[in-house]
Amino acid sequence: xxxxxxxxxxxxxxxxxxxxxxxxxxxxxxxxxxxxxxxxxxxxxxxxxxxxxxxxxxxxxxxxxxxxxxxxxxxxxxxxxxxxxxxxxxxxxxxxxxxxxxxxxxxxxxxxxxxxxxxxxxxxxxxxxxxxxxxxxxxxxxxxxxxxxxxxxxxxxxxxxxxxxxxxxxxxxxxxxxxxxxxxxxxxxxxxxxxxxxxxxxxxxxxxxxxxxxxxxxxxxxxxxxxxxxxxxxxxxxxxxxxxxxxxxxxxxxxxxxxxxxxxxxxxxxxxxxxxxxxxxxxxxxxxxxxxxxxxxxxxxxxxxxxxxxxxxxxxxxxxxxxxxxxxxxxxxxxxxxxxxxxxxxxxxxxxxxxxxxxxxxxxxxxxxxxxxxxxxxxxxxxxxxxxxxxx
Amino acid sequence: xxxxxxxxxxxxxxxxxxxxxxxxxxxxxxxxxxxxxxxxxxxxxxxxxxxxxxxxxxxxxxxxxxxxxxxxxxxxxxxxxxxxxxxxxxxxxxxxxxxxxxxxxxxxxxxxxxxxxxxxxxxxxxxxxxxxxxxxxxxxxxxxxxxxxxxxxxxxxxxxxxxxxxxxxxxxxxxxxxxxxxxxxxxxxxxxxxxxxxxxxxxxxxxxxxxxxxxxxxxxxxxxxxxxxxxxxxxxxxxxxxxxxxxxxxxxxxxxxxxxxxxxxxxxxxxxxxxxxxxxxxxxxxxxxxxxxxxxxxxxxxxxxxxxxxxxxxxxxxxxxxxxxxxxxxxxxxxxxxxxxxxxxxxxxxxxxxxxxxxxxxxxxxxxxxxxxxxxxxxxxxxxxxxxxxxx
Numbered sequence: 001x002x003x004x005x006x007x008x009x010x011x012x013x014x015x016x017x018x019x020x021x022x023x024x025x026x027x028x029x030x031x032x033x034x035x036x037x038x039x040x041x042x043x044x045x046x047x048x049x050x051x052x053x054x055x056x057x058x059x060x061x062x063x064x065x066x067x068x069x070x071x072x073x074x075x076x077x078x079x080x081x082x083x084x085x086x087x088x089x090x091x092x093x094x095x096x097x098x099x100x101x102x103x104x105x106x107x108x109x110x111x112x113x114x115x116x117x118x119x120x121x122x123x124x125x126x127x128x129x130x131x132x133x134x135x136x137x138x139x140x141x142x143x144x145x146x147x148x149x150x151x152x153x154x155x156x157x158x159x160x161x162x163x164x165x166x167x168x169x170x171x172x173x174x175x176x177x178x179x180x181x182x183x184x185x186x187x188x189x190x191x192x193x194x195x196x197x198x199x200x201x202x203x204x205x206x207x208x209x210x211x212x213x214x215x216x217x218x219x220x221x222x223x224x225x226x227x228x229x230x231x232x233x234x235x236x237x238x239x240x241x242x243x244x245x246x247x248x249x250x251x252x253x254x255x256x257x258x259x260x261x262x263x264x265x266x267x268x269x270x271x272x273x274x275x276x277x278x279x280x281x282x283x284x285x286x287x288x289x290x291x292x293x294x295x296x297x298x299x300x301x302x303x304x305x306x307x308x309x310x311x312x313x314x315x316x317x318x319x320x321x322x323x324x325x326x327x328x329x330x331x332x333x334x335x336x337x338x339x340x341x342x343x344x345x346x347x348x349x350x351x352x353x354x355x356x357x358x359x360x361x362x363x364x365x366x367x368x369x370x371x372x373x374x375x376x377x378x379x380x381x382x383x384x385x386x387x388x389x390x391x392x
Numbered sequence: 393x394x395x396x397x398x399x400x401x402x403x404x405x406x407x408x409x410x411x412x413x414x415x416x417x418x419x420x421x422x423x424x425x426x427x428x429x430x431x432x433x434x435x436x437x438x439x440x441x442x443x444x445x446x447x448x449x450x451x452x453x454x455x456x457x458x459x460x461x462x463x464x465x466x467x468x469x470x471x472x473x474x475x476x477x478x479x480x481x482x483x484x485x486x487x488x489x490x491x492x493x494x495x496x497x498x499x500x501x502x503x504x505x506x507x508x509x510x511x512x513x514x515x516x517x518x519x520x521x522x523x524x525x526x527x528x529x530x531x532x533x534x535x536x537x538x539x540x541x542x543x544x545x546x547x548x549x550x551x552x553x554x555x556x557x558x559x560x561x562x563x564x565x566x567x568x569x570x571x572x573x574x575x576x577x578x579x580x581x582x583x584x585x586x587x588x589x590x591x592x593x594x595x596x597x598x599x600x601x602x603x604x605x606x607x608x609x610x611x612x613x614x615x616x617x618x619x620x621x622x623x624x625x626x627x628x629x630x631x632x633x634x635x636x637x638x639x640x641x642x643x644x645x646x647x648x649x650x651x652x653x654x655x656x657x658x659x660x661x662x663x664x665x666x667x668x669x670x671x672x673x674x675x676x677x678x679x680x681x682x683x684x685x686x687x688x689x690x691x692x693x694x695x696x697x698x699x700x701x702x703x704x705x706x707x708x709x710x711x712x713x714x715x716x717x718x719x720x721x722x723x724x725x726x727x728x729x730x731x732x733x734x735x736x737x738x739x740x741x742x743x744x745x746x747x748x749x750x751x752x753x754x755x756x757x758x759x760x761x762x763x764x765x766x767x768x769x770x771x772x773x774x775x776x777x778x779x780x781x782x783x784x
Contacts, residue, residue, distance in 0.1 A: 038713040039706070045697065045717065068709045072685055076705065084701045293464055305437065309476045313468065314431070317460045321430040324716050325437065 002181045002208045004240050004261075008350045013358075014232060014259030017349045020209075020240050022088040022140035023179050024080065025055070029240065030256045030349075032247060032342045033058040033090055033264035034335050038067070039083040042269055043328040044335075046084045052304070052336050053343070056141075058090045058264045059083070061133050062097035066116050066123070070136035078138030089139035090264070093130040093171075096148050096213075096245070107147070109163065127170035135177045141242075143211060144171040146185040151219045157189040165201045172205055181208040183242060189214060190223045192230040199234030210235045211242040212260075216251065224251070228258040249278060249341060249365055253358050256345055268338045272330035275319045278337040282366035286330065291316045304336035305329070394573045394600045396632050396653075400742045405750075406624060406651030409741045412601075412632050414480040414532035415571050416472065417447070421632065422648045422741075424639060424734050425450040425482055425656035426727050430459070431475040434661055435720040436727075438476045444696070444728050445735070448533075450482045450656045451475075453525050454489035458508050458515070462528035470530030481531035482656070485522040485563075488540050488605075488637070499539070501555065519562035527569050533634075535603060536563040538577040543611045549581040557593045564597055573600040575634060581606060582615045584622040591626030602627045603634040604652075608643065616643070620650040641670060641733060641757055645750050648737050660730045664722035667711045670729040674758035678722065683708045696728035697721070 001021060008017040020027040033056040034041045034049065041049060041057060049057065059079055064070065076082040079089055098105050098114045105114035111126030127145045134142040145167045147160040164187045175182050184202035188194030202210060212231055215224045228243070235241055240261040246252070247265020255263060268278060275286040279299040284291075286298070297307035298315065306315065306329035318326030341361075348357040393413060400409040412419040425448040426433045426441065433441060433449060441449065451471055456462065468474040471481055490497050490506045497506035503518030519537045526534040537559045539552040560576045567574050576594035580586030594602060604623055607616045620635070627633055632653040638644070639657020647655060660670060667678040671691040676683075678690070689699035690707065698707065698721035710718030733753075740749040 038709075038715055040710060040715050040717045043716050043720070045720070046701070047697070063713075067713055068684070068705070072705065075685065076687065076703065082703075082706055084706070292460070293467065295468065305439070309438070311468065311474075313460070313464065314474055314476070317430075318432060321455075321459055323430055323432050324435050324719065325432045327716065328435070328437070328720070 001179065004209070004238060006238070010257075010349050010352070010354045012355050013257045015256045015345075015349050015354050016259070016261075017346045018240070018261060020261070022181070024086065024088045024140050027055050027088055027262075028346060029261040030252075030342055030345055031056050031262055032252065032338050033262065035060075035264055035266045035269060036083065036085075037266075038063050039073075039079060041331075041335075042273065043324065043331045046086070048332065049085065049335075050087075052332065053339050054087070054335065056088045056090055056262070056264075057085055058092065059137070059139065060094065060097060061091045061130060061137065062094035064091075064137060065094055065133050066118055070133045074136040074138070078136075080138065088141070090141040090262075091134050091137050091139040091143065092244070093134065093143045093145040094125055095130065095145045098125055099148050107163075109166075111145075127167040128174040131171050131174040131176075131182075135175075135180065138177075139180065141181045141183060141209070143183050144168045144185055144207075146187055146213055148187065148214045148217065149189060151189040151214055151217055151223075153189065154191055154194075157187070157191060157194055161187055161194055161198055165198070168202055168205060168207075172207070183207055183209040183211045183240075185211040185213040185244070186231055186235075187214045188231075190219050190227055192227075195227055195231045196234050199231050203234065203236055207239070209240040209242060209262075211244050211262075213244045215243065216246045216248075216265075221251070221254075225254055225258065228255060228260065232259040247338065249338065250362060250367060252338070252341065253345070253361050256349075257354070257358055268334035269331050272334040273327045275316075275326075275330065276334075277330060278334045280361075280364050286312065286316050286326075287319055288316075298330075298333050299337070302333065302336065303340070304333045306333045393571065396601070396630060398630070402649075402741050402744070402746045404747050405649045407648045407737075407741050407746050408651070408653075409738045410632070410653060412653070414573065416478065416480045416532050419447050419480055419654075420738060421653040422644075422734055422737055423448050423654055424644065424730050425654065426661060427452075427656055427658045428475065428477075429658075430455050431465075431471060433723075433727075434665065435716065435723045438478070440724065441477065441727075442479075444724065445731050446479070446727065448480045448482055448654070448656075449477055450484065451529070451531065452486065452489060453483045453522060453529065454486035456483075456529060457486055457525050458510055462525045466528040466530070470528075472530065480533070481529075482533040482654075483526050483529050483531040483535065484636070485526065485535045485537040486517055487522065487537045490517055491540050499555075501558075503537075519559040520566040523563050523566040523568075523574075527567075527572065530569075531572065533573045533575060533601065535575050536560045536577055536599075538579055538605055540579065540606045540609065541581060543581040543606055543609055543615075545581065546583055546586075549579070549583060549586055553579055553586055553590055557590070560594055560597060560599075564599070575599055575601040575603045575632075577603040577605040577636070578623055578627070579606045580623075582611050582619055584619075587619055587623045588626050591623055595626065595628055599631070601632040601634060601654075603636050603654075605636045607635065608638045608640075608657075613643070613646075617646055617650065620647060620652065624651040639730065641730065642754060642759060644730070644733065645737065645753050648741075649746070649750055660726035661723050664726040665719045667708075667718075667722065668726075669722060670726045672753075672756050678704065678708050678718075679711055680708075690722075690725050691729070694725065694728065695732070696725045698725045 018029040149160040184207040242262035291312040294312035348354040541552040576599040634654035683704040686704035740746040
């Protein structure tokens with residue numbers, strides 16, 4: 001169980017494809033995990049996820065610990081049967097959410113005490129308790145409790161790293177179930193020596209897989225990519241590498257190029273619910289007046305249900321009218337966009353054409369701020385005085 | 393086009409099955425139309441509706457007139473292609489919604505002026521303008537503009553009836569498209585002589601079908617059923633009869649027994665979104681604490697996607713966690729419940745067993761207040777002092 005085989009290595013980068021075996025089926029990597037925070041990927045049924053060709057789904061231990069509780073889910077045979085998802089699952093430790101509760105948590109060497117965001121009740125996570133919760137949930141991949149500090153604060157990172165490493169060893173010792181892959185989490189902010197130290201420390205503990213945490217939380221993209229370039233070479237060959245919480249399309253492509261195997265992120269699903277649609281040309285805002293009578297699908301050529309059946313005008317109508325079907329269809333498209341991107345990436349790595357694909361993708365895909373600049377430039381060329389402001 | 397054939401007549405009641413031909417396919421009657429107010433049955437895709445075996449879908453002219461506008465929908469080839477629903481569609485005239493805007497509309501003999509509930513802008517509906525809007529939307533069945541008064545106010549009903557009848561003639565004269573079935577609407581509150589007069593007046597105008605409006609808006613169930621018993625015999629044989637806005641399961645069964653062919657109602661979808669689930673035993677509130685660890689499906693034996701895949705505990709979790717997937721799955725179940733009920737009703741009419749089915753259904757199906765009384769009675773029998781209050 002949990003064997004990881006590299007099936008193709010791109011010769012000019014760290015990009016590679018692989019197969020990671022889990023109790024609920026193999027994962028073809030690089031893989032992107034849609035986020036199902038509360039035991040549901042928002043607006044989607046398991047059947048939808050299957051049709052989108054999702055393979056790995058993430059759920060959040062913090063949320064499920066508070067509601068409905070790991071014991072109840074265990075009584076239902078675990079998260080797979082509770083939520084009706086038969087494929088591989090990944091749970092985080094809950095630490096990230098707890099540390100986000102800035103004013104509502106108190107840290108000590110042994111763990112962290114916090115108040116529920118739902119009802120203010122008092123709770124405590126320790127390395128041992130988060131492993132117990134994750135064993136009750138029963139995901140295929142589980143995570144060590146770690147501390148995710150502000151990435152640019154060196155003193156905080158040094159301090160947090162000691163706890164993260166001690167907790168990693170305690171999580172490992174606390175694990176009882178053999179059918180779950182426990183991953184260690186490398187921290188260290190944007191500091192190369194701390195990242196290298198963290199990778200080496202966790203490597204000595206010999207985890208099934210290694211996550212890189214604490215990125216995409218305030219540093220620049222250049223700092224994120226540089227941190228990957230420092231960290232990945234310190235991780236053992238032949239173990240899957242998971243870049244936590246990163247999933248913007250450009251970051252996926254750049255992460256793959258730097259040797260990442262697993263991604264998860266709320267971005268595709270969260271921006272979808274705000275009317276932000278991912279396309280090869282960048283992100284489009286479906287609420288904009290320019291789409292009011294647009295008969296095209298979100299992205300011509302896309303094979304998703306939304307693009308196969310509806311116009312931008314209809315989808316914009318759903319958003320303007322506050323209809324949840326709009327949230328669903330936008331989510332379907334964005335996840336299909338990212339999951340199709342992953343399949344293309346795997347295909348290009350196998351074919352030896354990943355570097356050309358990466359260059360083309362990054363040229364075509366305009367980041368949100370680039371898209372605004374492009375529109376301003378185009379408007380000036382058309383002699384317009386200002387870009388027409390998007391309506392709400 | 394629009395031929396209506398009665399295919400089976402129940403000998404002991406007015407219940408009958410039929411086939412109503414429309415440009416987008418035949419309707420097997422009695423039929424229930426899910427309500428797609430804003431060109432979407434809330435939380436469902438057209439594929440979902442097809443799988444639920446919905447045949448007729450209703451959309452609201454008032455809402456679509458305001459947003460996105462009938463002209464835009466006409467530019468997209470009409471409502472069928474705009475919303476991606478290839479089957480029969482029905483639009484109301486918009487009158488019911490306008491008359492619900494109590495403080496925001498002004499009536500005259502020629503029509504009604506009203507303010508949009510969205511932005512307060514001023515608009516006007518006349519018989520001619522609502523036919524034009526419905527011709528732009530392009531539904532298979534369209535409705536005359538009528539006035540729906542308070543059902544117990546005789547003077548108001550007499551007054552409104554004159555307008556409703558004059559407007560019916562004007563709607564008929566205004567119709568240009570031959571591929572839409574225009575239905576007249578019988579009004580008259582709970583007053584037998586007014587209902588009979590209304591039916592006779594509209595019958596003289598020779599509509600393709602006849603609706604009974606102004607019910608389920610404040611009268612008792614006994615008054616509603618008595619009104620059907622007065623009205624239906626006054627309508628021509630061989631024309632479909634549509635009971636507007638009625639769709640509680642017990643009212644469907646009683647309506648069919650009194651000769652109704654077409655029903656529509658927001659009840660199944662609206663109560664679903666509040667966690668109210670329809671079962672043969674009555675309505676259950678999924679939010680109740682008693683379902684927190686309940687491994688059963690909503691209704692054992694139900695063939696809907698929700699019942700085939702999820703426990704009450706999981707669905708309750710979705711509702712408690714505010715996840716829209718809960719709204720979707722509850723909607724799927726409730727519509728499947730009603731649409732399966734319609735299929736059963738048609739089968740029993742054809743088999744000559746409808747009266748026994750009706751009796752059994754009404755015995756088993758407890759109305760919400762009956763269910764509460766039953767629970768109180770059961771609690772007293774168990775010696776409990778009070779029914780445990782449902783948690784929120």
